[in-house]
Amino acid sequence: MDLTRPFLKWAGGKYRLLDRLLPSLPEGARLVEPFVGSGAVFLNAGFGSYLLCDLNPDLIGLYRTLLRDGEGFIARARSLFTPEHNTQEVFLRLRAEFNASSDVEARSLLFLYLNRHSYNGLVRYNSKGIYNVPFGKYKAPYFPERELTAFLTKLRDCDVAFAVQDFRATFSQLRKGDVVYCDPPYAPVSATANFTSYTGGGFGPQEQIALAAAASGAAERGMPVVLSNHDVPLTRDLYAAARLQSFPVQRFISCNGARRGAARELLAVFS
Template structure:
């Protein structure tokens, strides 16, 4: 049933009744800890489309969809996914060598330099991206204005190698199409029978600085508006749309104006290195279409 005044619905936190598969990547803003809530709000459909696939927690744990269109503006991320889908043993072999021999500051610097100088072929570059992700500070993927990866080493000399998580990913990859594309192009492909889940860089809350630099160019307010409009167009073509974002007042207003039903879910921020500053916040999950809109 629709909410006429646009006020967010407080979603009840219910203990998970299933075990969730962890993704093999660390990812700022990843949704692993919100899967119980998202699972209740993302409806079934023929195809799940994610324009901001990121670490992939949502699609890896989906049992409601037959096929997946998974996109991201980060070309290194999509290369890793594509290489693991096609030549997983080769990527894993290169990655194990890096994990086994280069777990120190000099090794990290060497891999980062080769990565930034575009000196590696597809499978090796994919392995290097995995290595950097698991060895860098807080698993943070960040690029400077020149498009160079610029996150420091996390000083962990014995990082976890996510073999089981990679195996779970590759078991699902044959049902997936991976695309290096922005949200406009990806959403233009959504239509009847599709379910769209968007997890864009969050709009910063008033008085805070948000992290929006997963790829060169960042994600600005104009993008938040264009994303909402693109989602409305996808819904008009028959897709159901679900978006996660912060509870920033202008995000609430934007989604309400476009007819979304809003739900509040609680989330623990994990981008800070200090546990004392990892606070619980209310995020918004906005739904357009399906049973949540009364249609």
């Protein structure tokens, strides 16, 4: 399968699982993603129309800026990927500029820079909405020009709309012919596991329950939903009405390299 890589590093990104995920997507007129993340599914799916949503305004702002400014944005971003910009002093200055700025284009450029220069490629905000990932200390951060160009080409070749909104709002906008793919913040694999949302908020058990209910309800109205999560007792219970696939996956982003191991992924198809 000839696949296109996203240009963003993303915890839980689905690029490595596309060979299992894409065949599970039913046919439809429009693909709706309430948690678009790095856009790996969007990039490689064959729909003619897309609604791409996320609660992270910096992520959606970046995609909108790339579509609007195209090659000019890529050129400006390239200028940040030089040895002079790959020091902790410059990183901290640019991170502070990002956190202080309200300009969408400036934040988009810096969001891409931070994503590629931050520790482990993490995207994380504190409770006040401040991006707080430390410097990654990479020898030469990769500038994803080829991947940016491929993403831009896909944006230009299809009918795509963006929205910064909660998954509940996205489900309320579904229409006949839609297929939904959900890649939410995952349920913890153990009672002691901890997750800090990349939007600065939280996605706990009540959100997991509400998402499963929304997926089931959409499927009953004729709009199939495919949902990814950890294979744990909570998700098994919540997705009991769906067709389930479980398989091992390798986790690549972790604070402790020794703990980057196999976990089980659950793919639920509500139809």
